[in-house]
Amino acid sequence: MKKSIILGLILTSLAVLGQATDLPNPGQKLTKKQIAAWGDLPAYQIGKSQFRVLPVKPDGTEATLVINAQGVVGLSRNEVTISGLPAEQVQAGLGQITPQPLSMQYFEQADVTFARYADFGQAVAGFHAIQAALPEATLRLPIQFNRIPY
Amino acid sequence: MTSTFMRFSLFSLVSATLLACNKDGGQPVEQACVESGPYACASGETEPLYPFQWALNYENSYFKVYPDAFSGGLDLNVEPVHKLGIKGQGVNVLVLDSGTDLHHEELTPNADRSLSWNFLTRNNDPMPVTLDNADGPHGTVVAGIIGAAQNGKGVMGIAPAVRLGAANVLESWQTEPNTFFLSYGNAPWSSKAHVFNASYGLDTQSMPYESETDQETSSIRGLKRLRDGKGAIFIKSAGNSFDLGDCTLKAAYYNCTNPANDPASLEPNVIIVAALNARGRASSYSSAGSVLWISGMGGEYASYGVYGEPAGPDEDGPTIFSTDLQGCIHGYSYIGANIPFKRGQSERNGIQDNPNCDYTSMNGTSAAAPTITGVAALMLSANPDLTWRDVRDILRLSARKVDADYHRRQPFNGNKPYGGLLNLSTNQLTAQLGQTADIHDGASVVPMDLGWQRNSAGLDYSNRYGFGVPDTLRAVTLAQAYASAPSLSRGGDVNIPDFAPVAYWHSENVAPDPDLDAAPARIGPFPYQRITSIGTLSSPAQTVDQFQVRLSGINVCLGSLGIAVKSPSGTVSLLKLPEDHFKQQAWDSFEDYGLGSFAFYGEAAQGDWEIFALASNPMLPTVLDDSGNPGNDETEFCTDTPPNFHFYAEARIIGQ
Numbered sequence: 001m002k003k004s005i006i007l008g009l010i011l012t013s014l015a016v017l018g019q020a021t022d023l024p025n026p027g028q029k030l031t032k033k034q035i036a037a038w039g040d041l042p043a044y045q046i047g048k049s050q051f052r053v054l055p056v057k058p059d060g061t062e063a064t065l066v067i068n069a070q071g072v073v074g075l076s077r078n079e080v081t082i083s084g085l086p087a088e089q090v091q092a093g094l095g096q097i098t099p100q101p102l103s104m105q106y107f108e109q110a111d112v113t114f115a116r117y118a119d120f121g122q123a124v125a126g127f128h129a130i131q132a133a134l135p136e137a138t139l140r141l142p143i144q145f146n147r148i149p150y
Numbered sequence: 151m152t153s154t155f156m157r158f159s160l161f162s163l164v165s166a167t168l169l170a171c172n173k174d175g176g177q178p179v180e181q182a183c184v185e186s187g188p189y190a191c192a193s194g195e196t197e198p199l200y201p202f203q204w205a206l207n208y209e210n211s212y213f214k215v216y217p218d219a220f221s222g223g224l225d226l227n228v229e230p231v232h233k234l235g236i237k238g239q240g241v242n243v244l245v246l247d248s249g250t251d252l253h254h255e256e257l258t259p260n261a262d263r264s265l266s267w268n269f270l271t272r273n274n275d276p277m278p279v280t281l282d283n284a285d286g287p288h289g290t291v292v293a294g295i296i297g298a299a300q301n302g303k304g305v306m307g308i309a310p311a312v313r314l315g316a317a318n319v320l321e322s323w324q325t326e327p328n329t330f331f332l333s334y335g336n337a338p339w340s341s342k343a344h345v346f347n348a349s350y351g352l353d354t355q356s357m358p359y360e361s362e363t364d365q366e367t368s369s370i371r372g373l374k375r376l377r378d379g380k381g382a383i384f385i386k387s388a389g390n391s392f393d394l395g396d397c398t399l400k401a402a403y404y405n406c407t408n409p410a411n412d413p414a415s416l417e418p419n420v421i422i423v424a425a426l427n428a429r430g431r432a433s434s435y436s437s438a439g440s441v442l443w444i445s446g447m448g449g450e451y452a453s454y455g456v457y458g459e460p461a462g463p464d465e466d467g468p469t470i471f472s473t474d475l476q477g478c479i480h481g482y483s484y485i486g487a488n489i490p491f492k493r494g495q496s497e498r499n500g501i502q503d504n505p506n507c508d509y510t511s512m513n514g515t516s517a518a519a520p521t522i523t524g525v526a527a528l529m530l531s532a533n534p535d536l537t538w539r540d541v542r543d544i545l546r547l548s549a550r551k552v553d554a555d556y557h558r559r560q561p562f563n564g565n566k567p568y569g570g571l572l573n574l575s576t577n578q579l580t581a582q583l584g585q586t587a588d589i590h591d592g593a594s595v596v597p598m599d600l601g602w603q604r605n606s607a608g609l610d611y612s613n614r615y616g617f618g619v620p621d622t623l624r625a626v627t628l629a630q631a632y633a634s635a636p637s638l639s640r641g642g643d644v645n646i647p648d649f650a651p652v653a654y655w656h657s658e659n660v661a662p663d664p665d666l667d668a669a670p671a672r673i674g675p676f677p678y679q680r681i682t683s684i685g686t687l688s689s690p691a692q693t694v695d696q697f698q699v700r701l702s703g704i705n706v707c708l709g710s711l712g713i714a715v716k717s718p719s720g721t722v723s724l725l726k727l728p729e730d731h732f733k734q735q736a737w738d739s740f741e742d743y744g745l746g747s748f749a750f751y752g753e754a755a756q757g758d759w760e761i762f763a764l765a766s767n768p769m770l771p772t773v774l775d776d777s778g779n780p781g782n783d784e785t786e787f788c789t790d791t792p793p794n795f796h797f798y799a800e801a802r803i804i805g806q
Contacts, residue, residue, distance in 0.1 A: 026324060027352060027354075027355070029355075029735060046362045046363055047361055047362035047363070047741075048358075048361065048702060048741040048742065049358060049361065049362070049363060049741050049742075058324055058325065059325075060325055061324070061325050063324075069739045069741070070355070070356065070737060070739060070740065072355055074363075075324060077327050077328075079327075081365055083368065107331075107336050109335075109336060109341065109375070110331075110335075110336045110369075110372050110375075112331075112336075112368075114328070127362070138368070139362065140362060140363065140364065140365045140368070141362060141363055142363060142364075142365035142366075143363040144323065144330075145352055145355055145357060146352050147319070147320060147323065147330075147350045147351060147352055148285075148320075148350060148351070148352060149247065149248060149285050149288040149320060149349060149350050149516055150349050150350055150351060150387035150388075150389055150390055150514050150515045150516040150519075
């Protein structure tokens with residue numbers, strides 16, 4: 001009897017653990033129970049939206065999985081995009097802020113600069129710092145959800 | 151003058167003069183054949199599987215002897231255009247999808263590797279790396295519908311002489327950086343595209359529109375830079391969500407999701423395509439909503455018979471024939487497929503017609519979008535100077551109204567009309583047909599579809615069909631007319647202003663949000679179980695392109711909330727239905743959730759626009775069967791929506 005209870009507890013624990021650590025897919029809506037199973041998650045505010053960061057990464061990427069207020073999983077590449085300003089002005093503006101991006105890439109045709117950060121928290125901090133340093137720029141911190149064939 | 155135009159001029163010197171007749175009774179159009187070679191000015195009759203391509207020739211289709219599944223329909227009227235020799239020459243089409251087998255005998259002749267990219271192998275062969283039979287073949291089928299060559303083999307694309315490129319965005323975006331950004335004209339290969347086909351999307355979420363985390367909207371707007379500023383044409387599927395599942399319905403009475411849930415669908419330079427079946431009606435699955443622009447051909451499910459010909463017990467019918475991943479292992483045609491044609495076992499006159507499973511058929515708005523992409527390519531071939539706005543306008547101008555009284559019909563297995571009234575207190579759909587006059591402040595019922603409506607600009611619009619089904623001959627004739635009279639062309643961009651606050655509604659027990667104080671505020675319980683006029687937007691003199699609403703809310707049952715808008719001239723449009731799939735997920739918070747409507751296109755905007763909340767009962771499930779039982783006992787709905795709430799609505803008019 002005791003053995004079966006212990007076995008049951010172990011199985012239950014494994015099930016809960018499994019539920020928490022299964023890699024969710026972008027676009028998937030997690031239930032409140034599934035989100036609770038992840039425990040306390042760091043939360044960040046971007047505009048009106050709040051995102052919590054999951055402690056797992058999609059295979060083979062440095063991307064971050066986040067959960068929005070509705071419980072939907074999104075994917076961030078820890079990037080801030082800056083448009084509406086010439087590359088030189090962006091570069092000058094970013095030189096004086098912290099945190100500093102790991103890398104920057106400028107797409108001339110679109111006139112967009114991608115600033116990539118070490119992690120999501122740094123990207124959010126970078127977003128706010130750039131917003132203060134370059135108020136005339138249009139900033140985005142892209143979160144992608146999913147695209148499926150129709 | 152472009153090189154394409156010069157080539158056409160040279161062709162015209164040596165080609166025969168042909169006579170094409172407008173099927174709709176228009177005057178015959180006498181034009182020179184502009185094509186040379188073995189298939190010059192020949193229609194698709196040269197291709198062995200052409201009898202199955204009902205979207206190109208309905209009248210002589212193989213399926214014609216199966217009236218249960220194939221009667222009362224129409225095609226895209228492309229044959230007269232093909233007989234003029236206009237087949238997409240000089241037009242670059244980029245298929246953004248799961249990847250495409252450009253080695254296929256039908257695609258190789260038109261393949262352009264400089265217009266292609268494989269994000270996983272990092273070369274210009276867009277062959278899908280993930281060859282699973284669910285999604286792997288998708289891009290190859292789409293590419294064939296657009297541009298399968300005319301070569302005496304298999305099928306023929308609607309624009310069989312286009313240059314085809316492809317990229318495998320759908321199998322790579324999670325692991326590779328910036329796939330969509332690069333694909334939307336921001337890489338050398340994608341910047342060459344004239345027409346983009348996007349048979350994909352996501353319509354089950356309330357993604358923020360124009361918010362700090364929405365990069366796609368600006369990428370899509372960037373497409374207007376392409377083609378030397380004339381703008382690329384971006385054609386996108388509406389979705390396949392007109393089904394019972396997500397709303398636990400007993401019959402598919404209404405669309406349970408909304409194409410507008412995909413923020414990309416809100417951009418005016420994205421042409422959203424619904425699907426039609428071989429009976430001239432909306433395909434049973436084709437997503438409906440007020441952001442639809444046009445309808446293409448998607449068919450039903452082809453579940454029965456040898457080629458998918460019979461209706462079977464559930465109003466089935468044929469789908470769209472095209473190319474497939476080669477061989478009988480990978481692809482939609484494979485040894486385990488459901489019908490003999492897709493297993494490589496079909497034959498006509500003693501000859502196997504798909505022995506190597508290199509051809510298949512596919513349904514969906516995924517199939518419908520490329521039929522319109524093909525039409526757009528034919529238009530650009532006839533007039534390379536058309537802007538993105540011209541192409542969109544001409545598709546609308548050439549469109550035919552179909553299925554005139556559809557809102558009076560009942561869905562398969564249903565006993566109430568599509569346009570029936572929903573009781574907002576009981577959440578029960580009634581058999582009584584609704585109308586626009588039912589939408590007013592204080593009403594307790596709402597029509598779930600208004601059918602075809604004529605707006606004050608004289609344009610017919612429907613949430614199931616958009617402006618209707620294009621007539622390709624008419625579209626190409628108009629394209630040529632624009633070339634003769636450039637003043638018809640509309641360059642420049644539409645006018646996209648910022649959103650303006652319309653309403654801020656919150657409960658008594660919460661402090662007002664100071665950031666929202668620009669909106670007229672109301673305090674008190676959220677107005678469920680009734681229609682409520684929540685606010686107005688005043689517009690100066692301008693002409694409407696699209697009307698948009700953007701919603702944010704906390705502790706508001708989004709699945710109970712519908713939105714309707716009434717223009718100053720009295721046109722009413724349903725932008726969102728109550729009792730949609732958000733209800734089943736107890737979706738009670740949303741930020742910058744965007745909605746749009748083209749039902750007012752061309753109207754004079756000046757005056758007050760009234761915005762209505764159509765709110766059902768959040769405490770009850772969607773009850774649509776006669777016994778009053780919910781469709782699904784496991785339904786999770788908004789029973790625990792707390793009384794303290796915020797609701798904020800903004801609106802804007804995108805002007806022409």
